Each structure stands twice: as structure tokens, then as C-alpha cells.
Amino acid sequence: MQHIEPERIGDWVRQQAQRPVLLDVREAWELQTANTRHEDMDLVHMPMQTIPARLHELDRSRPIACLCHHGGRSQQVAHFLAQQGFEVVNVAGGIHAWAQQLDSGIPLY
Template structure:
């Protein structure tokens, strides 16, 4: 599974645009609703989709298999599990955002609260 740091998201978005022109990448936030209310990212250059980890097995078919997806959670463990699950189920362009929203706050957007 490919892993990126939040600081590498722009490069990943550019790569996704090259490999899938006209397709808007997804940042799949697999945290719980209360976590998203506490801290969330701004969708800039991607679509933000909220799908708590526990709901992914029932809902993953809502996602397009060939659409670039970057999985995000608090620190990166849950999103790694979801990324692995998606890849096992035929998704072809999945990465895990290592360090999660905590690292996002440190590397990309300090206005995102740390919790």
C-alpha cells in the first residue's frame, strides 16, 4: 500500500490528475462523526467523503473503484486498515495518509485543531 504524508498531498493530487484526467480525487475520512466535528480538513482539489471505519464494509460500493482515494483518520492506523480493505476489494488507486489529521494540522493547515 502506498503511503503519503499530508505534506505530499499536492504531489499526489497532481499525479492523480495526470493518471486520471478530469476525475476528482477523494479524501476518505474514516473517523467518527464527533471527530470530524472536532477537526476537519478543507476540500481543496479533492472531494471530502466521510465514511466512518465501521461503516466501510457496508458502504464501500458507494465509492468508484478507479477513482484516486486517500484514506485519512486521526493518526493513520484506521485509514491504513481501510486502504488495505479497499485494495483487497478491487480498488486500484488507494493511498494512506500517514499521521492522519494530526499530521495534517502540523504539515498542511495549522488551523485544523489537534485533539
């Protein structure tokens, strides 16, 4: 499983044959506190604990970038998804790093 810095996400997106998914695995309150969008990715919110039960909702043909607060939960989810045959990367540093590197308008929490 690969880790990718938020500042490199645009390069990663451009390399994909299919439109990628930005899989946010944080809790709902976290998404309400701070969220992001990427015009070339579809945002899907699935809290970490729901992933096994909702695995069928993810398209195996689309690459996935996993995102959480600081990168720990998303790393675990990315590892799990990789074991299930998904093409997946972990956004290193999570939304905290995303806010610092790409979008200072995202609140830090």
C-alpha cells in the same frame, strides 16, 4: 498500499487522472472536532465500521486517500480497499500530521 505524508498530498493529487476522494474514516464527533478540506479532492466521510456495508458508494475509477486521526484506522481501511481493487493511499499520521504539516488552523485532539 502506499503511505503519503500530508505535505506531499498536493503532488499526489496532481498525478491523478481522475479527481481523487479524501475518505475520512473517523467518527462523526471527530470530524466535528477537526476537519479538513482540499480544493482538489472531494471529501467523503464514512466511519471505519461502515465501510464494508457502504463499499458500493465508492467509485472504483477514482483514487482514494484515506484519513483518520493518526493513520492507524485509515491504514486498515486502505488495505481493505486495496484488496477490493481500489487505487488507494493512506495519509500517514492522519489529520494530526495534516494539521502540523499543512494547516495549523486545524485543532489537535
